[in-house]
Amino acid sequence: MRRFINLQTDLLRTFVSVVELGGHSKAGAALGRSQPAISLQIRRLEDLVGATLLTQDGRTPVPTQDGELLLGFAREMVRINDEAVSYFHRAEIAGVLRIGLPTDYAVAFLRTALTDFSHAHPEVELEIRCDLSRKLHRQLRADELDIIIAVMPSAQMPYLSRSWVERPVWAAAETFVLKPASPVPLAAHPEGCEYRSRMVNALDAASRRWRIVYVDPGISGIQNAVLNGLCVSAVTRATLLPGMRILDASVGFPPLESLRVGLFYKHPRLSDAGLKLVSDLVNKLDTIGAGENAHSA
Known part of the structure; x- marks a missing residue:
């Protein structure tokens, strides 16, 4: 009989926080735990999955190949957990959300998911910036944006939640x-x-x-x-x-090379309002035409 292994949400949250915040001490500060406690949780998670999840790039921990694979599952599992908790605890959906969109997607997404969200949650202030994707990625890394939709220059990128292929x-x-x-x-x-x-x-x-x-x-x-x-x-x-x-x-017009577009955010930095918007965007991507080629990270 196959032995069932439960991956505890707190271990997955710690793993996501270490990767997305760039270190054990930063993750500990965000989660209210000491650095040794964070290291212990990472080791417990590695024991559960039977693989090394992190390696060092200088002083910064980066996911291994197995870690990259688990990270996609972990971000989604933590997101769904937090969405359920937010629903049952009736979390306050308020505050300011800074959204980054590439210029080509401003029309489509503002017309649908973002406008629907704004109408449903008027107490949330949306600040929307349209710019080149490379600038949006830079602003997300610098915590100048909370959620972005942007073109992906490579198949594996930090903070990725969903990706899909577009052919111009x-x-x-x-x-x-x-x-x-x-x-x-x-x-x-x-x-x-x-x-x-x-x-x-x-x-x-x-x-x-x-x-x-x-x-x-x-x-x-x-x-x-x-x-x-x-x-x-x-x-x-x-x-x-x-x-x-x-x-x-x-x-006489040759086919244009397709490109990959992604939904990105830092989960440890996300407010309840941001969590709700991400869930709405994920649901939208799973139902619109992009969903035909959409992939969870």
């Missing part, structure tokens, strides 16, 4: 006509944007000339430039608007 598409106005000998006029976000690099790389690989004629940090500006027939751009299907059409290889 070429979009133009329905009336747009490109002269065969002319460079492709592009609308793009500023340098550093993953969508911009995918457009340029795809056209370079197909030996097609291009020029950037419109730059805007916001998705609405890009959409308007496309709708006005000024240029073409790469967008997600969620940000296609009436009056736009998709351009494909049949008209």
Whole structure:
């Protein structure tokens, strides 16, 4: 008969805190425990799973390969535990939440989960920043943001809760006509944007000339430039608007490389309001089109 092993939530919480806060002493301060007590809990967890979970990078503990695998489970188990406790203890959903969104996702997510959350919890103040994904990751690490949705430059990243794959598409106005000998006029976000690099790389690989004629940090500006027939751009299907059409290889536009997008947060830093919003976002991702390719961390 198989022996059932229970992974205690307090051990998993300690493990997540050590990794996400960057050390045993910081985790101890957040959890109200001494550093030796934190080390003991990590050893107990390693004994339960039968694997080494942490190694050292200088003075900073980092998860091993087994630790990375357990971390994804641990973050989700602790989140669900805290969500249940928050519900039964009727936690106060109030305060300020700082949300970071990449420019291309501001429209889709503000229109759905974030606006629904704001209407359901008017006592929570949402501060939403739209920026390049690399800047959002930096601001989350610096505790300047609480929750971000951002493009992932690599498959494994800190603070990841959910990830999914998006394939951008070429979009133009329905009336747009490109002269065969002319460079492709592009609308793009500023340098550093993953969508911009995918457009340029795809056209370079197909030996097609291009020029950037419109730059805007916001998705609405890009959409308007496309709708006005000024240029073409790469967008997600969620940000296609009436009056736009998709351009494909049949008209000389090569497929764009897909990208991975993730939902990120530091669980030890998350308030009850943040926990509720993360749960709402996770539920949303599991039910919308992105959920077809969504993966738990």
